[in-house]
Amino acid sequence: MTNSIPEIRDTDLMFVIGSNTTEAHPIIAMEMKRAVRRGARLIVADPRAIWLSEIADLHLQLKPGTDVALLLAMSHVIIAEDLVDHAFIDTHTEDFGAVVEASRDATPQWAETITGVAADDIRTAARWYATTERAGIYYTLGITEHTHGTDNVYGLANLVLMTGHLGRHAAGMNPLRGQNNVQGANDAGASPVFYPGYQRVTDPEARARFEDAWGVSLPPEEGLNLNVMMKEMARGRIKGLYVVGEDLVLSEPNATEVERGLNQCEFVVLQDIFLNETARFADVILPAACFAEKDGVFTNSDRRVQRVRRAVSPPGEARADWEILCDLARAVGYPMPDYASPAEIYAEMAALSDKFSGISHARIDAEGGLQWPCPTPDHPGTPTLHGDGPIRGKGVFQAIAYRPSDELPDEDYPLLLSTGRTLYHYNAGTQTRRASGPMSKQRGNFIEMHRRDAKIRGLSDGDRVRVSSRRGEIEAIVWISPRMRRGCVWMPLHFPESPTNLLTNDAGDKITGTGEYKVCAVTLSPVEGPGLEAEAPAAC
Amino acid sequence: MSQSVRITVDGVEVQVEPGATVLTAATTAGIAVPTLCHEARVDPMGSCRMCLVEIEGQRRLQPSCAFPASDGMVVHTDSGRVRRHRRVLLSMYLADHELDEDGLPKERGTGNRLRQHVLEHGTGPTLPPIAADRSYREDDNPYVHFDPEACILCNLCVRYCDEVEAVSAITLANRGSHTTIATADQRSLLDTSCELCGGCIAVCPTGAMTERPALGLDWRREEKIRTTCNFCGVGCQLDLHVADDRIVRITSPEPGRTVNDGNLCVKGRFAYEFVHHDDRLTTPLIRGGDGELRPASWPEALAAAAAGLLGVKERHGADALGFVSSSRCTGEENYLVQKLARAAFGTNNCHQCAAT
Structure with missing residues (x-):
């Protein structure tokens, strides 16, 4: 994070993208709830109608893996409407022209055809973000766990640099780290x-x-x-x-x-x-x-x-x-x-x-x-990075272009699977699966899906279903949920007896090697035998 | 722009920000006013009447937690009238509270502020006990225990649940002396929007809300050790309460001091059962020729690990080795893993799950 967690309470706008903060970082989410109560604007970009989207001013429910198109279109609007921070760009950045060029054709209408987000909502988000002084971006693995994860991060960094939201209290570019250390x-x-x-x-x-x-x-x-x-x-x-x-x-x-x-x-x-x-x-x-x-x-x-x-x-x-x-x-x-x-x-x-x-x-x-940085024993530490412009030289804009995820749904595997973490469990579950509270809330693996995707397959809430991808198959319990987009399903990764990562795609980002956990194609088939009602997760 | 407000509390003149309460002014002046329902993270409610003070020009005593300070205000927090009020108020609380053999409010959880106030300020006339049916539902959730006989209805748990955690799982229910804290339809917390964060326990002034796993434990025997949570990347500070070499309870440092501001989630506050779990590895294991793991001594296991890794290096070169470090381990341990890979074995093949 370029900024500090306690600064969130002072922010005027939060752009939360690829982060289900209330479940993955509950205490940071409390700061966000506090900011919203104080009157800060909240924009949530997430394929699911996550808890935060319920208190958001704007929910951009984009198709998984289309973040680059969304971010390009936001850049397009900010540049087209001249909402950029010229002074910051001149003093602290290089290569702004590359982004102007890269986003020239990325109109909100074009992005709407790719992301499924209404062009007007993209414009509104871009305007709000660019014109709010204390505006912070908060993201996590929904941004990075893609074959274009680095491009997603560049896209966000471009927004931060062109609006000068850096080195400023309660603003900045804030990846929320998934693990303690x-x-x-x-x-x-x-x-x-x-x-x-x-x-x-x-x-x-x-x-x-x-x-x-x-x-x-x-x-x-x-x-x-x-x-x-x-x-x-x-x-x-x-x-x-x-x-x-x-x-x-x-x-x-x-x-x-x-x-x-x-x-x-x-x-x-x-x-x-x-x-x-x-x-x-x-x-x-x-x-x-x-x-x-x-x-x-x-x-x-x-x-x-x-x-x-x-x-x-x-x-x-x-x-x-x-x-x-x-x-x-x-x-x-x-x-x-x-x-x-x-x-x-x-x-x-x-x-x-x-x-x-x-x-x-x-x-x-x-x-x-x-x-850190904390170079000397009498240095107080650094709550906000880049207080006087980027730390080393200038911030370089990066031209990016939208390209689809590595494996998209087709006739054989018609559903798009994203994966992630829930509030009650943690990663491989070795710790939380031995805790009585998390286990009484969530006993086993589930697949969250839209009711119509369930209906056309004859599936009901609590049914047991086999989920298959090109790489493997596992069983899980159906959870019909109003949070899902049609055509998209979601599974957590916490359950060793039903390991979701048998399904996920190990195609990696070109620079970081991070696997594409957030997008792969799967198909469902019913399994004989009783669905375990006890295993269906409580609504959360 | 905003001018500060000058106010006199017990003869001490202080300046506070406009909009500050009388309680804040008293705290600024270094004067402690007893409270029960006050908590910085939620809006003031003024329901417990414990913090009432005398304000010159006001006919009645006023709740200092909710009353805004104004310029030139003169406040008395320890006048005869205020002291008399406190004693009568505490008598009323005692009449509606489970008492121990000394006639003091019973202690539960990590202390009872009502008991402290009684000891400090005394009580007035003994009032007949209030006998009202507030029988609490049986709740099979493993973490949060509620005892209505210890509850003073300050509503702090409900306000925390609404305003801070913002899940609104609990509410005040019933009327008059039957009023209590409940869920919709008296459901188990597991069947509500409750996320088992335990914030209700942390804010409860009397211990009516307590950690179920720690029920019946003597909190005075617990030693507190400050550490950092081992789950997500927020870095919440925890106080591990230890008795007999076991963690028996986890609380947050007080609000305003650490990055978590007094808050914790279900994992940080409660998911410590794994620490003392029977499944923990307690001895080194070596896989024998039959493919089975068998217990070994540390010297045996370290020799086997060293020989195996050195063997791979000799046969295939150092870059045939991979070192997977852990973002769950400490910074020092990660430093040692990469030092081991680079300095002891001669490869840069060292990474951890930060890539994912």
């Missing part, structure tokens, strides 16, 4: 292209810095991202895998291919708190401590580095991941320093990156969470 994991260099603090592995100067600190020579080429790693596994080029705290089988798209790859691996080590689906392929399993049993930091969506503290003992012989990692490094002959606590590990990382060099456990303990 996605931000922190990236910050710490768990990336094939970056060392800690976003220093490129291909930059000789950065490499020299880390070679010097770690006392070894380091590989100069970029590594493989997770999506490619999974595919290279199936092709036999990745032969050994060390997996910490992720259920690859349940979390990665096209699970059949992931399983095939894991089967071909010569050696797999898994380090986790529970046995998960991936454990079937592991040669060695190391029991880890959970968040309540160890010390360290998590970094949240608004770049806030906060403490995690040990409250209880790990069960049995389970140990904190950092202790296991140090011992394993020593077992393979690398002299990992004898850290007394995670505070010392953090200090080593902070010393190697300007962004965090002012942050330490001692400071967080004394002052509470600190938002």
